[in-house]
Amino acid sequence: MSTSKFEFSQIAALLRRSENDARVRDFFGPAITNIERDEYYGSLEFKSDGVDVVFKEAPWIVPADEVVDPEELYLAAFHLHREGHEGYSGYSCQLPNGVALGDPEDEVLRKMGPPHSSGGGGISKLLKRPVPRWFRYALGGSFLHFQLDAAGLVDMVTLDASDGQAGLTARLAHTRVATTGGAPSRRGSSMDGQ
DSSP states (O other): OOOOOHHHHHHHHTTTBBTTHHHHHHHHHGGGGGEEEEEEEEEEEGGGGTEEEEEEEHHHHSOOOOOOOOTTEEEEEEEEETTTGOOOOOOSSGGGGOTTTTBBBHHHHHHOOSSSSSEEEOTTTTHHHHOOOOOEETTTTTTEEEEETSSSBBEEEEEEEEOOOOHHHHHHHHHHHHHHHOOOSOOOSSSSOO
């Protein structure tokens, strides 16, 4: 595996940090000014490194009693792509427990053990297309999500800061505003994109 600024331990340490945090700004350098913002989230793409980065507004990541600016973005996830997946070069750094992009399902299970949760593999009634199979593992205070392609090989790994609670609170607050006739939210969807 090659050395890159996207070493797994480096990116894991950035999760849940504000876009304005000195470590985040130093890590991304001038690219931090290129966050593509859409509703309650933002993203950065590093196609040649096999990485895209997801930021979410504070209510989706930070506990409600800690939110200072609800529109401030926090680092929510890193998507690590296999060569050619969604037009990305392959992520080249070491993943936990020696799992590699392109590993078959049984190898992921052997290296990682039983998953915290799993799913996919069916057809989405809404999208009318296959839903990729996936495995999710708790990793410290975060989650590691392995997505498999149709052949059962890992094509994307997501390091996700979401514990579900902050996002659930934000969705419930948005739903209450939408259903009680309150002022319209600038967040157009109650879904968090997961």
